[in-house]
Amino acid sequence: MVLYELACEAGLQPKWVASTEGGEFHSPCPKCGGIDRFSIQPNKQMKNCLGRYYCRQCHINGDAIQFAREFLGMSFQEAVDRTGALVDNSKNIFRSISYQSRSLRPISIVKPSELWQNQANNFAKWAHNNIFKNDEALQWLCTRGLPKKAVQQYQLGWCPNDIWLEKSAWGLKSNDSKKLWIPRGIVIPTFDKKGNVIRLKVRRDKYKKGDEFGKYIIVSGSMKGLNLIGDTRHKIMLATEAELDAYAVDYAVGDIVRAVAAGNNINRPDEATNYHAVNAKQLLISHDNDEAGATMLKRWQSWYPHAEPFPAPSGKDIGEGIASGLDVRRWILMSGWIDSADKSLIEWVLNYINERPVTRESYVCFEQEIALGSNSPRALTGDLQKGFRMMQKLTKDTYS
Ligand SMILES: [Zn+2]
Missing domain, CATH: 3.90.580.10 (Zinc finger, CHC2-type domain)
Incomplete structure (x- = not known):
């Protein structure tokens, strides 16, 4: 069974x-x-x-x-x-x-060894404890849409110094004397369903633009592929370049949208990402607002004809947008509305609700049902109708 x-x-x-x-x-x-x-x-x-x-x-x-x-x-x-x-x-x-996209050969995903996972689990736990001693990092994350609650939810961490470890201790083969490098910076672990760390990324603190290692380091031995976050059943998928932007999206609209971090502008999707991208009803590419971002959009559109450009309306990327006041939840929810008349009506209703003592629960439920429309798994259960009735009532209240 x-x-x-x-x-x-x-x-x-x-x-x-x-x-x-x-x-x-x-x-x-x-x-x-x-x-x-x-x-x-x-x-x-x-x-x-x-x-x-x-x-x-x-x-x-x-x-x-x-x-x-x-x-x-x-x-x-x-x-x-x-x-x-x-x-x-x-x-x-x-x-x-x-395999549905002919031009794309997705990356195969293989989990790291148990030994690697154990080491990574311990490291991530240690790093997670560290981050609460680093107000500067917490504050920075908060301005990028990841407040303390999100740091806890995603088990983000802080590595205070560059660390070099023996590769063999992590079950990695080594042909030379090179060590396993974990740089100083914000630690971003990826967990499997059982809660084991299968990928470790670090956003380097001492990164200087153009240096040979880049801003993000994938700790050696991590599972390959893109970082898929959130509920696989969501039909709206949003791809970002930076890891933390995808988490900020998940934190704001994870109940409706599934986020994926490409890691950089040229990474190919892995098998799991590919599957979900092919099947996404809406595939939004939130590329950076620069030349590299344009390349990312072009690549994703060559793999997925339904991929739509969806750059942050302000700033270079979503993180910068949030730092300058972008309301991610509202921005993304509005995009679910293809018809512009509907769009302005919903915008108006949301504005209206914000001025009223509506409970958070009913507000979220209302938004969800409306954003999903007839694709909602609850479309036939009456919740959606309830949402529309609520909207009608609000409209009537205002106009009568
Ligand atoms: Zn069916």
Whole structure:
């Protein structure tokens, strides 16, 4: 019943309908919604694992491995581990679900060794404790849209000095006497689902423009690929260049938008990012407002024809925009509105709400439902209608 459990984790609440193929369950479709159009047969024997799903409306279908990757954001290996699948031709399955862009060969993602993860866990914990002793760093992060609460949420850290470590202690092979370098700066860990650190980046404190190592250092042995943040089910994806900008976006609108940090302007997406970028309803490229940023936009548009330019309206990037007063949440939510009449109406309603004692909960719910429209998984549950009724009421109150 692994697929049944996975479906529950994805929030689908499958209902038993028949004993066909060892049990059949129906639920809303994680892609196109509805009430019971999505069917799962958790005990059906598939080529690589137990469990099949399909949607009678949008015709997506696959096995438990594919479900875990597509709707729970697991890596291929995580999905295989979870489903207990025995896979010997993994490459074939992989290709069938992730390659859609002909011009792009996504980066393969492989987790670092357990030893590396243990070392990285300890380092990240130590660095996280350090950052609370560094008011300057905390203050700087706050001006970039990452207040103390966000620093805690993302376990950001501070490395007070350049550190050189033995590579072998981190399970890394070394052909020369080079050490593992962790520079002084803000430490940005990436965690897997189990909470282990699989990637460490440092935003260098002593970076001088144009120096050979760059502003961000990826600690040797880290998992390759881009930093995907947030809920895999969100249909709006926003790509930034800088790591911390993606966190600032997630902190502001993580309930609606999924952020990804490309790391620089020329990085190719990895397999997971590629999958989600292909399937994103809106793919917003928040490139830097400079020449390098233009290159980033061009590259992403060559891979994904639906990629739209979405640079920060002020400043070089989102971080600078926030520092000069940009309200990230409002800016991004407004972009969900393609029709400009709707856009101005919502803007007006949000302005109106801000002057009234509306609870934070109802405000967030309202925004979410409106931003997602009929794509909302709750479109048929009445929440969306409630949101619109609220809007009608507000309009009426004002005009009558
Ligand atoms: Zn569907």
